[in-house]
Amino acid sequence: MIGFKLLIKSIIKNIPGIEKIIxxxxxxxxxxxxxxxxxxxxxxxxxxxxxGFKIPSxxxxxxxxxxxxVGIAAxxxxxxxxxxxxxxxxxxxxxxxxxxxxLADLFKKKENIPGPDEYPRVKPDLDNYEFPIQILTEKHLxxxxxxxxxxxxxxxxVNPNEDKGKIVIKYFIPWNDTNVIIPESxxxxxxxxxxxxxxxxxxxxxxxxxxxKPNGFMSHTIDFKSHGTSGRWNGHWTYSDFEWKFITGRxxxxxxxxxxxxxxxxxxxxGFKIxxxxxxxLNSGIQRKKLTVKFKDISNGDLSTSVCFIxxxxxxxxx
Numbered sequence: 112m113i114g115f116k117l118l119i120k121s122i123i124k125n126i127p128g129i130e131k132i133i134x135x136x137x138x139x140x141x142x143x144x145x146x147x148x149x150x151x152x153x154x155x156x157x158x159x160x161x162x163g164f165k166i167p168s169x170x171x172x173x174x175x176x177x178x179x180x181v182g183i184a185a186x187x188x189x190x191x192x193x194x195x196x197x198x199x200x201x202x203x204x205x206x207x208x209x210x211x212x213x214l215a216d217l218f219k220k221k222e223n224i225p226g227p228d229e230y231p232r233v234k235p236d237l238d239n240y241e242f243p244i245q246i247l248t249e250k251h252l253x254x255x256x257x258x259x260x261x262x263x264x265x266x267x268x269v270n271p272n273e274d275k276g277k278i279v280i281k282y283f284i285p286w287n288d289t290n291v292i293i294p295e296s297x298x299x300x301x302x303x304x305x306x307x308x309x310x311x312x313x314x315x316x317x318x319x320x321x322x323x324k325p326n327g328f329m330s331h332t333i334d335f336k337s338h339g340t341s342g343r344w345n346g347h348w349t350y351s352d353f354e355w356k357f358i359t360g361r362x363x364x365x366x367x368x369x370x371x372x373x374x375x376x377x378x379x380x381x382g383f384k385i386x387x388x389x390x391x392x393l394n395s396g397i398q399r400k401k402l403t404v405k406f407k408d409i410s411n412g413d414l415s416t417s418v419c420f421i422x423x424x425x426x427x428x429x430x
Contacts, residue, residue: 142175142176142177142178142179142180142181142202142210143177143178143180143206143210144180145180145209145210145213145214145217146213146217146225146229147180147225147230147233148178148180148181148183148184148210148214149180149184149214149217149218149222149224149225150224150225150226150229150230150233151181151184151233151303152181152184152185152188153184153224153243154224154233154235154237155301155303155330156185156188156243156246157224157237157243157246158235158237158330158387158420158422159299159328159330159422160243160245160246162328162386162387162422164299164328166188166189166190166246167185167190167298167299168189168190168191168192168298169190169191169192169193169194169296169297169298169299170182170185170190170192170193170194170297170298170299170300170301171193171194171195171196171292171297171299171300171301171322172193172194172195172196172300172301172302173196173197173300173301173302173305173306173309173315174196174197174198174302174303174305174308175195175197175202176197176201176202177201177202177206178201178202178206178207178210179193179195179202179207179210179268179280179282180207180210180211180214181301181303182195182280183207183210183211183214183264183268184214184218186264186267186278186280187211187214187215187218187255187256187261187264188218188247188255189251189255191277191278191279192278192279192280192281193279193280193281194281194282194283194292194297195280195281195282195283195284196282196283196284196286196291197282197283197284197285197286198284198285198286199284199285200282200284204268204269207268208265208268208269211264211265211268215256215261218247218252218255218256219256221242221244221247221252222242223240223241223242224237224240224241224242224243225240226240234332234334234389234391234418234420235332235389235420236389260277260278263276263277263278264278266278267279267280268280289314289317289318289321289322292322293322294321294322295321295322295323295324295325295327296322296324297322297323297324297327298323298324298327298328299327299328299329299330300319300322300323300327300328300329300330301329301330301331302330302331302332303331303332304332304333304334305331306331306333306374307333307334307335307338307366307367307369308365308366308367309367310367312367312369312373312374312377313377313380313381316377316378316380316381316383317381319381320381320382320383320425323425324425325425325427326424326425326427327424327425328386328422328423328424328425329383329421329422329423329424329425330420330421330422331420331421331422332418332419332420332421333371333374333418333419333420333421334417334418335370335371335413335416335417335418335419336417336418337366338365338366340358340359340365340366343396343397344393344396344417345393345395345396345397345414345417346396346397347366347368348368348370348397348402348403348406348409348414349397349401349402349403349406350403351403351404351405352403352405354403355368368406370406370409370410370413370414370416371390371412371413371416371419372409372410372412372413374419374421375388378421378423382425382426382428383423383424383425383426384423384424384425384426385421385422385423386422386423386424387420387421387422387423388419388420388421389419389420389421390412390416390418390419391416391417391418391419392415392416392417393415393417394415395414395415399414
């Protein structure tokens with residue numbers, strides 16, 4: 112049952128035009144900090160490296176948010192092409208340039224990866240937060256941090272969607288067409304707490320399969336918590352479809368309520384081999400009898416999985 116405070120909030124959200132008045136789309140949080148972007152990218156990179164993946168040349172990010180910072184970190188590390196896909200354009204050139212300058216300084220100093228002490232809610236966790244010198248060697252960094260190459264990244268940030276230099280940055284907003292990216296042209300696709308907001312999950316995984324090169328890979332952190340829609344972290348699974356529609360109001364991209372197993376099923380269905388699945392679990396905040404009909408058969412594993420980190424590789428059709 113919807114609580115009183117949430118009921119009032121939901122009523123307000125359903126007023127036509129209210130989102131523009133209170134500016135609900137002003138910020139997504141997170142990527143407006145260079146250290147956060149640095150931490151996110153290096154976590155994905157370090158865990159990919161453990162599975163034998165090299166620094167990708169062409170990357171795509173779903174939902175970059177307030178800046179292109181995570182993609183910028185990837186470019187500084189060695190990527191040449193970066194595609195940003197979102198539903199709303201939150202960032203601006205000035206913010207991206209500021210984040211870029213700060214990120215370049217972090218890499219020059221070989222700063223350790225900001226860990227749980229600084230970002231306690233960020234997943235995945237790492238065994239070691241020291242700067243990954245085994246991946247970003249002195250020789251590699253010297254080449255990547257060359258002033259001419261950094262200027263190329265800066266120029267691409269100032270003039271995105273222009274395919275003129277060695278560094279290419281393109282954005283697709285909104286993206287709802289698989290054809291926005293050339294098939295089999297991307298080495299790596301990643302996201303950080305984004306896939307729980309995607310409304311058409313099957314279409315998204317199908318699109319990612321088409322974009323990736325043979326043996327290309329994905330890296331996603333997915334947050335299954337209620338995102339403020341309930342007083343309990345998994346209380347969103349107690350709402351009926353009618354209640355949920357009322358709670359979400361006119362906001363299209365709140366959360367999709369898909370549990371961990373749904374993502375696993377869709378990954379397998381769309382041709383991916385799961386190579387890493389790190390789950391963060393919490394004690395269930397609700398009794399099973401409180402679950403709505405739609406989720407009454409949810410597994411105990413799903414009911415306790417609050418976050419997961421998934422890396423998956425594109426299987427060939429023969430496999």
